[in-house]
Amino acid sequence: MKEMDYVIFYAKEMNKHPEFFNSQKKLIESQIKSSISLFKLMFGKNFKLNARHYLNQRGLIKIGGINNE
Amino acid sequence: MGERLTKAYKVIGDTIVINRELTELDYFLRDFLKVLIKYSDYLVVSGFVSISTGRTRGTEDIDVLSPLINKELFSKFFNDMEKNNFWCYQGDSSDNVYSYLEELNSIRFAKKDQIFPNIEFIPINEKRKVKFFEFSHPQKIKVKNFEFKIPPIEFEILYKEILLGSEKDKQDAMHLRTFFSEILKKERFKEFELIIKGELK
Numbered sequence: 415m416k417e418m419d420y421v422i423f424y425a426k427e428m429n430k431h432p433e434f435f436n437s438q439k440k441l442i443e444s445q446i447k448s449s450i451s452l453f454k455l456m457f458g459k460n461f462k463l464n465a466r467h468y469l470n471q472r473g474l475i476k477i478g479g480i481n482n483e
Numbered sequence: 484m485g486e487r488l489t490k491a492y493k494v495i496g497d498t499i500v501i502n503r504e505l506t507e508l509d510y511f512l513r514d515f516l517k518v519l520i521k522y523s524d525y526l527v528v529s530g531f532v533s534i535s536t537g538r539t540r541g542t543e544d545i546d547v548l549s550p551l552i553n554k555e556l557f558s559k560f561f562n563d564m565e566k567n568n569f570w571c572y573q574g575d576s577s578d579n580v581y582s583y584l585e586e587l588n589s590i591r592f593a594k595k596d597q598i599f600p601n602i603e604f605i606p607i608n609e610k611r612k613v614k615f616f617e618f619s620h621p622q623k624i625k626v627k628n629f630e631f632k633i634p635p636i637e638f639e640i641l642y643k644e645i646l647l648g649s650e651k652d653k654q655d656a657m658h659l660r661t662f663f664s665e666i667l668k669k670e671r672f673k674e675f676e677l678i679i680k681g682e683l684k
Contacts, residue, residue: 417650417654418653418654418657421538421654421657421658421661422657422661424537424539424658425537425538425657425658425661425662426661428491428537428662429490429491429492429537429661429662430490430491431490431491432490432491432502432503434537435491435502435503435504435537436503436504437539438503438506438534438537438539439503439504439506441539441541442506442507442508442534442541442542443506443507443508445541445542445599446507446508446511446599446600449543449597449598449599449600450596450597453596453597453598453599454596461595461596462570462575465572465598466572469572469598474572475572475573475591
């Protein structure tokens with residue numbers, strides 16, 4: 415099954431079976447939980463400073479310039 | 484729109500009501516909008532529209548369009564965000580951060596000591612014609628007691644298919660086309676296609 419076929423199949427099934435939203439909720443919340451733990455561990459007490467350095471290095475922000483696409 | 488019932492959503496008056504529980508992502512957006520609406524208006528666009536209607540994929544940010552406000556008002560909003568446990572990627576000084584907005588560049592907010600999820604806060608004005616159009620034609624959507632505004636579904640689909648066009652965007656669009664197939668209107672697709680294609684000229 416191609417990925418797009420899966421998207422269509424899942425949307426149709428989701429429409430008929432709203433209980434599928436429960437597994438979507440679990441996925442979303444597990445992603446958020448993992449992300450919080452990972453970055454707390456990575457950036458420690460100087461969270462903002464370290465986070466900005468990390469984001470800047472990856473081109474996600476440009477402190478002092480403007481690049482946020 | 485009249486009232487139509489399906490198992491996963493129903494349309495009541497002019498509001499699409501999604502039949503699901505709130506997630507941590509919804510609570511995050513709700514907390515952000517609760518502060519923002521004291522100072523400005525908004526429209527939630529892009530990936531979150533698909534995700535909030537059942538598209539199952541990971542996400543890192545929620546895109547929020549908001550009309551550019553003046554520096555003084557932004558300063559109040561910015562300080563209020565801090566009081567409400569948010570931090571801004573671009574800086575801690577509202578004056579400095581405002582310089583991004585003046586150039587119509589986005590800024591990002593996350594909860595303190597977190598990076599993801601985050602809000603991509605996208606300033607708009609009338610010069611950004613397509614974004615301003617969708618902002619001016621909001622569709623109300625409700626999950627439990629959380630109501631927020633998104634673009635018309637037909638507009639969101641075409642925007643992803645025509646202007647964005649990545650595989651992820653096409654899949655998001657297909658999800659919306661399939662999930663909302665019973666309520667999508669051909670004439671609205673025609674109307675919005677002209678506006679969106681105008682952006683390409």
